[in-house]
Amino acid sequence: MRQKLMALAILATGTTLLAADTPVQTPETLPPAKYIVDWYAPPTDWFPAKEIKDYTLNTRVPDLFWLKYDGAYTLALRIRPILKEMLERQGAAKLVNTDGTGALEYRQDREKDAANRTIGVYKLDVPADDFIEVSFKAKNTARRNAGGNLTLNVDGLATLVTSKDIDKSTRCADGFTAYKVAITPGRGARLRSIAFTVDPATAPDFQQEWVILDFILRRAAPKARFTDIPRRQWIRTADFISNAAGLTASNGIGDVYTYIESAPAGVKTIPLPLEWAKRQPQATHFEAPEKYKPVRVKETINGKTYEGFRVTLTMGDGCYLDFPFKFDATVYNTISFLTRIDLPKDLKQIRNMDSGLKLHPAGLALLGDDYPRFYGTDKVKMNMHYDNFSFGLRSEKYDCEEWTRYGVCQGAVAQHWQRGSAAAPDGWKAVVFDALHDTYIGNKATYYADVSHWCFYYDTKKIPPGQTVTVTLLAPQTTSGLMLAGGDMARYKEFLDAREAWKPDYSDSRKLLEPPAEGRMQKALPIVRNHVPVSEIVVTYGTPAKRNQRVVDRAFERLNHLFTQKYGMTTNIPVLTAPSSANNTKIFVGGSHYAKVNKKQYAEDMAKLKGTDGYAVRSDGRNIYIYAAPFNFVADGRGLANGVYAWIMNNTDIVSVNIDVAEGQFIFEPVRDGNMTAVWGDAIRISPLVYRCGGHYHMTDFMGCTRNSVWADPTLGGTRPRSTNHWWGYGTEKNMDGSKAGKDGADTWGIDFDGNRIRPGCYTGHPCLVNVLENAKAAYIDTAFNKTSGESGYGIGDMKWRQIPQDDDCSFRMFDVFGLWVEDCQTHCHCEKCHTPIRLPNGELLKRPASIHSMREGDFLSTQFYANGCAMINQVNVYCRRDLRVESIAYMWMTEPPQFNISRNYNVRFCPYIRKDYMEPIFAPINDAFYRNINRWGQLDCHFTMYEYTLLFINSHPIADVLKLDLQAEIENGRLEEMFFEGGSNLLPDCLERWVSIQLMWDPGADVMKLRKHFIRGAFREAAPDMEKFFFKTFEACYRAGPSNKIEFEMEGQIGRILKMQPATDGKGGTLLDECTRHLDNALSSVRHPGSKAILEKYRAGWAKFLDANK
Template identity: 25%
Template structure:
């Protein structure tokens, strides 16, 4: 009986006797708010974290290195897989780094050593002869958990899986030394104390089973660090064949190898080969057939060719792989031909119309079910892994083939500061529960590895999320800084300098989300920063306290400089934090720790300087009383305030926009009025991009449009977005939430050399019908996309502010 079956049975029993009713999302949210409102960092002495755990100590120490010589041997069996051999080599290598002594490594049990460290389940005592530890193997079955057992001078480390054995070896190493795999950086990322003698004191009667079957990060560059912290997912690569990565992944115990990867659906009927002769295979978008926009799923010939090509890919796949990745293109675009917009009928007779939120998802999974059946006719044991993402994140209203593995992607989450069960995020939890009714083999593709250019304290929230997700899934992975923790061009070491703790704690929580997050942080800081730990604890603790106090929402798109301004500068923490880091630099002695303190100080000062350099514009809006209809010809615009030029967004220095824009603004005490003019010599080439079905009122085209951002003056961190294109397509959002429907009105027109928009936004819509509404933060941003022969793409705005980055917004002062 597996873990999920046991859990389901337990829940059933408890519910039937009334002992453990499931808490509602509202109850869980209330408990979360109570915890956060009372949060205080723990600055108690953390020296104990440099020592082996008090639990599971051996009855007597086992010598490993004594007096500069090996007192132990490492033994494994070649009958075990490559991950077991890797684990044995890793144990040998890190003991060498710590002691300077290389232990003998044997492909058999060597009785000559004082201590025999026996790795894996296929060694003689376990697989043959005495056949030890049958009960432990039964408990570990189907997991990558591990056991460590001691009999006399023999220390056994094993799992029911090779990866479980590897996890046990890393636990053995970490719990018998002061070593930590703090970050992947090859020069200083692993911290430990060198010593001449080494005894193992931990490893008595250990059996540990993770809360999930799989966990990790969607990156390949830092695979070793992931594996050393018990990850079993380390995917990476583009949309094509990534088999060249397989050997290393197997060596470190990957959960499931996949053939191909990424948003790769376009590779099955590649546009280079098929588009010229068969454009009908591809999606009709805004009246034009386009590649890399999914396919025309209603075309039976396309479906036949797709399945044939999928089979051809499998025939060429490595022999030991049994999962084919089929991921949709990274776009909402889908075919708009008449047949693809016609109602879909499911095998059980249900009719799904294009207005149904599950329409596209149902259409896609009916297609994928057909492909899976054709594959399984030739390859019965193969499966398809596919993203449940964008339109397919909504569970379909058809059955999903049991050999299809949905990878649920909750993108974009409204607020990373509150758990999945909170009102602004709960739709993703509801979707996941629905998916659990469709499939028993779900993984999660999440995004908690993004947005860490500033050390956002995500672990407290994600501990709650992981516990929820593990109930319905095999496990999860997250988007990741693909370029790896390296200093060379393109590397992401600066992100690690600031947020290594967050990556590490999040990784540990994936193994067991019930762990004490505060103690995990203390453990990481003490082992990583050594003598400087008390000061670094206070540095991060101050940031964490302010983060929880400030109720501004946060998402993966947050700018680190903006967060520095909001979380560090505006509350007045700069000098306090700098003093902690200066003291840390004085106290630290360990060379690896000193390097990380140095880098932490550099990132802090770099972002403080950038935050102080932010300059934003201000404009006074006159109070005017318009007569009649406020149209393009109304004389009221003559008295409006005027923004006469935009600047390029995301520019390192102020740069005027190449495409002129002007805005006139005023208010009438109840409403804001905008008259916006956007000049474009190639306006005739701008093509209308029609909203997908079901998104007519919340669609932002990947084409020319305007975005108005306005901050809520009463709710810190909340802002609203109003968008319009030259053809009157509009959307309104609360941050990234399309479900918000704010009242406003808009008129659009195109002229021979420009397009114009009039927008009227009631102050009540943005919560500004009050005295605090006299001072508003906002931004007007134009996206100009390539059209016709003109390939220029330019983002420009008032003052050069950037999408969603509120510290780059200007100030609108309403005159009274």
């Protein structure tokens, strides 16, 4: 790639950001207009002023609900007295002491304490020096034996009283009244809290209910909610090569199609052929070309005549045309053409591909000037719009599958149409696509260095009987010297330079299994002598709960289990709660013992460790000290366990291979004399991530990467989610057996295009988000109060490692996150309520467009869904636990931030698949859309986590080099808290990259090659030299001869094809595939270690199947 870019250049010449603050913006870094507003509305975290433990029958509580106001639905705030039934539930859960305290009684004297009558949003930190007024609409909907005033306090900036601050100039409906007061903040003012206080009640049987909407603080001028990365722009490739770090808006090319037409110096264009290959259809993916025979045409546009083809399309299995033409798309990377799609003038109905091709209103599948919603959207939906078609490139020689014939192409008219181009008037569209750097609408790439065909695809199944669609395509061409900038161009240039310089390291790796040079103690300490422990573990637990102590106990059990095998210990190293009088090495785990040795060092370490699951290991020359800070529900347990595992790994040659349970889980050399001396033990280590999960459950705990998130094991001390993976109810439980499916189904179920109820579920459909919310809030509260015995988690090896301590307690104590996922489902409710506009806090309306699977529809659906999640978690926060979170995946239509400030207790789990390029870093131009949204979410006041497909179907692909850069950028730009990997498809080939990836989660700056060599030496021992060649030859082939852009889900056969097309480098003839096989066979013949041999035998058997599949 580097050489190609240099050739183009020659041709051309002949910090951690706080969510409350927005950095300085330039025109190039302004986000879309929908995110630039002259108002601020706080996050949805409305809580009573009183802590939960202090609730009584005098307490007022908030909730959020969908209110239909003036023809639109708005997420309104309601303030009411707490219900006695809720206090009783809180008493049973030991949240409120209701036993003889009078909490269940109304007491008049409590009304004097305004905190009992106050709800607010607290602990804010928002710049307030540009606020000019605060306003809202409110209605007192229930009043008996209570005052009729509502007072708003904006943290000393303003006070509003409804009896006097009426805004008569603002029209209201439905009995609401508008209120407003001016704000004159001082310079540097900050907003810390917002609180509403209702008037006191005067009798026990009082009724009081306020409903509030349109609550905003008006700014003096519009302000962006966040700063974007620089806007995408077309540039000359030579500018990127010569000065990537200095690119500015001045380098941009405005109308790129017109620019290409002007034939500028240094930009060369080659016409693409119009003769198509007359192929027979394969299966039913497309019709024979004879049915849709293109006709050559000429059209004159703006006084210039263009040649092209026109194809008339009718209902069928699809029109697929491929045009043979060999070229190098790494040089000629820009594809452009003019097109026009003529639809029937009387097109009132269309065949809807989302509903079995039934007829529905035409607007459903017409994009107009909108973009298709490419985030996570499958190829059927990407090809469903009538005013759109797909196009792409393929390589007959190198591609393992002809994806374009299925309609899985790289480009689409609606995505890559250059809106506003002067070259395309009167219904014509100028389409320009950068094959190397543009946003893909499909999740398959091709081998761009050897393109054999360019392709056209239109899915004709959607065309109604008797109707025709006519597509005219003019002047297809490919151009060199241009590229579409995006992401972080300076970083991208550094990446390309590093990729070009990448080379394997075959140096001797045996010393990598020795204790690291950094972190060694001044004096080595004996642990085992002649198979007998000469040490003891002295543990001080940070929590009295036995179930939470288990996190640390598992580490001790693992230590003794491994040391018994490695050193032949005749008895376990004792685990005590107080030091014995024995003259031995004491390993103090937990507590403040080291403070007595070095108070200053201990204090410095604990200050750094605060709020993390990191650890410190120190020594005084006689004993070893492992300590950590309180972190989560297991106190310091997670950090202590991490410290123990690190101490094992850094003092021994033990490597967790993570292949499977039965064979080769841990590889190490037995020590025949039974002696073990600790050398390493002077370090502090803190991961920049709060949590880490490396996919697959086998002993990721040992590697300091707890299995958390989707499948939780509380004994690992990670996050404790409940029902995170899918929406299994939450208000839709009525009639979940489906007995009343159809038009008579449960009213919380969604409604499809034909008026039938949709069964809620991951792959079936969404509920009606308006109808379901009240039930959903109640279901969330029920979930929180329900007793649980824990969720069964995954373990390793024999059953004793699988046992999970159980505890009969409420879910809100046992879990940290409640899930609200809707994975892999874009079937939404189409009832009248879900097509009613959403009223934003400033009164503007967010309308749902007619077209489905469009970006504008995504705006509506995202705002609607996040609103429901906020209202649901708010009730759990109000009644059970203030810091319990809700988690949704930012995927498909939820990828982009909604148009309001969501709860600060929201876990937003960002999903960059399925169109992320995993062979290029997240900041590469091709990944711009994902990087842009990571940057946006990172500036909002919520919790940002990732759900990655990094290890899904990677097989033999290298991923760690790119992952290292991804982690660095995501931590910096997205304030990333947690990384979760989807499990691998094959643990044998991906074991290396999985192990390296987990180490990178602890230290994203680590040397990837060194980590790889460490693992290979540890896992394969004597066979390491050949296994290095096996892996590194494959990786090098992927980097040098693989597709320029590798989107995920590529087949393993792609690797086989690459290896078969490269000559062997070992001088023994054949292909690189033959050479890799020889290295694997050599490794198997040279290995002596029984654990390594078991792995290699299994690996070789898998390789045999791979070879058979790649004959």
